[in-house]
Amino acid sequence: MDVTLVTGASSGLGEGFARALAARKHDLLLVARRQERLAELAVELTSGNGVSVKTIALDLAAPDAGETLMAEVAERGLRIDTLINNAGFGARGAFAELGLDEQKRMIALNCTALTDLCHRVLPGMIERRRGGILNVASTAAFQPGPWMAVYYATKAFVLSFSEALHERKCGRTA
């Protein structure tokens, strides 16, 4: 079954993407850490729109998250037709005073997981000549943010990376 994968779908923009896509009759795979919120949303979107909504509770900042997610996708007989790389967070404060672990988690989620998922789904999309990826950056991508230094830098990465993929016809060499 072809599905649209929405990361960070348990609240905020991700939940909004899920609602909008369900209304357009996309079958969905929703991913975030809070399983209960995903499950409640899945029930609501399924009954309200007549679409299939699957959920996977996963910490995408974990080092093996992409591999774990794609193994589960294969196990369930799903195929990612569209990827909405939305999960992300920002910590506010002076760089030297914020915890290093939290800042590294930000990079792991906002940059590494996003890149990992693009790399895992793109070859299939290119082969099928069908599909799409939406990476959620921010206006933070356009300038440095002294009180959210790492967050702004992660979003600059997302914008640069996404524009590069788009320019080279979705990462193909020919």
Ligand SMILES: NC(=O)c1ccc[n+]([C@@H]2O[C@H](COP(=O)([O-])OP(=O)(O)OC[C@H]3O[C@@H](n4cnc5c(N)ncnc54)[C@H](OP(=O)(O)O)[C@@H]3O)[C@@H](O)[C@H]2O)c1
């Ligand atoms: N809101 C804004 O004004 C704004 C502006 C520009 C860009 N953005 C970007 O838009 C995206 C969504 O932001 P938002 O404001 O909607 O934030 P939000 O309401 O806090 O939602 C973030 C989503 O990401 C999920 N998430 C967080 N950490 C995760 C992890 N380690 N593994 C898996 N899922 C995780 C959260 O679910 P769980 O907690 O259940 O895991 C939640 O579903 C982010 O990339 C953000 O940088 C937001």
